[in-house]
């Protein structure tokens with residue numbers, strides 16, 4: 001369980017994240033939605049420990065982030081950030097193996113290699129394994145980075161996954177393939193997922209809960225069906241958004 005109490009984040013005199021409380025526990029996908037600049041990535045970075053908080057505390061299983069060693073934190077939660085670039089000429093399989101580093105006591109094992117192979121298969125990137133990472137397309141890089149994150153918490157019961165726009169560079173098939181796979185991980189291993197998306201329809205398809213943000217604040221946080229209303233979305237995005245039910249699924253359109 002991850003719990004944030006009154007966390008906030010400022011740069012100079014600008015408060016980018018106003019004091020918020022967030023609690024995520026148990027198996028499920030929480031999607032963070034909101035317009036550009038709403039503070040979604042800042043919230044995720046504060047929860048993951050990438051941002052030094054201006055105030056408040058984040059704890060995982062009752063222990064503050066500061067009380068975890070880097071390795072213990074890496075075994076408990078994995079983070080996919082927006083930037084997928086890597087400065088050095090690594091091969092794809094080497095990038096995914098980085099996700100296994102926190103597990104290595106005496107180097108890579110056969111099991112680690114199998115996990116890397118499996119992770120690449122699940123993101124449809126097996127054929128890229130021996131390619132140099134820097135030569136991949138944007139969507140290929142994003143899938144490989146996701147494989148690295150999946151390898152980090154491979155089949156760990158109750159692991160935390162924090163994903164910042166994991167599908168932003170993906171085509172339609174890969175969007176649904178990858179979010180579908182994340183959904184199955186949640187169901188099989190009880191993972192707790194926090195995922196930033198821009199596509200409201202994707203969010204409606206995969207989210208159990210929604211955090212709706214605007215101007216550095218959480219405007220709504222609750223069950224997806226209750227948060228994803230025409231009124232809430234129109235107010236947050238400053239544009240009329242209508243909700244329709246199609247084949248039993250909520251669908252959103254700009255009027």
Ligand SMILES: Nc1ncnc2c1ncn2[C@@H]1O[C@H](COP(=O)(O)OP(=O)(O)OP(=O)(O)O)[C@@H](O)[C@H]1O
Pocket residue numbers: 011016034035036037038039040041042043
């Ligand atoms: N280190 C920083 N220094 C100055 N401003 C920052 C910094 N980090 C974030 N910001 C600003 O804070 C606001 C929130 O940024 P954040 O990246 O959290 O937004 P977001 O909701 O993830 O946006 P997007 O949908 O565009 O990715 C933005 O206006 C951004 O420019």
